[in-house]
Amino acid sequence: MSDGEGCCFDDWARHDARRARRRDGPDRVTGALVDALAEVGLRDRSLLEVGCGVGELTLACLDRGADRATGTDLSREAVDQARRLAEERGRAGRARFVVADGSVAPLEQHDVVVLNRVICCFPDAAALVDHTAAAARTTYGVVLPRSEGLAGLVARVAIGTGNLVFRLRRRRFGDYRAFVHDVAALERRLAAVGLRRVRHRRVRLVWHLAVYERDG
């Protein structure tokens, strides 16, 4: 599937790639997740990023010592842009980008699996989390909107407003909707498969950033 059922991911990828070329390093949320992963351990490890967009986190993790990386995304344009950025940054030999739906495509085992602002773009969070967590040999990292308390309310209002705009501009955005999934319920699913939270941060009020490690 390209472009997430004909919505907007391809357009966003072109925009994100332009921004990535202008900027020196990843945005604040992505940078915070890279830091948290590096604290837990990236050096000489393999990384799978599901919903990699144009690959900024993947490439930053290679810069921070990851040995090799795979990025997957629903959007063909995002994957093309990620490959181009990897070439431009001299990382193409260690990074592979493929078009795939991370909730169902067969995923090779990697030491570290990461989903940065992806779960909120996908309706079936449980399927996406269960399937991707199974590919994590030791470490799993996520950023998704907070769902509890005042921050959860702010996230719901922001995402609800965005969804209204998507609905009004259906010709451009198709059926795309974003979601505030229940973070605690997703963390219970991770705990049930032995992934224990070892890092946790709030970024820009609404983002829940967390890294989990396998027990034992």
Ligand SMILES: C[S@@+](CC[C@H](N)C(=O)[O-])C[C@H]1O[C@@H](n2cnc3c(N)ncnc32)[C@H](O)[C@@H]1O
């Ligand atoms: C908001 S963008 C985030 C991109 C990047 N991770 C970042 O933080 O800059 C969400 C991305 O997730 C991808 N995506 C959504 N659902 C997906 C799925 N089930 N499998 C793979 N990619 C998915 C979209 O195509 C899009 O590129």
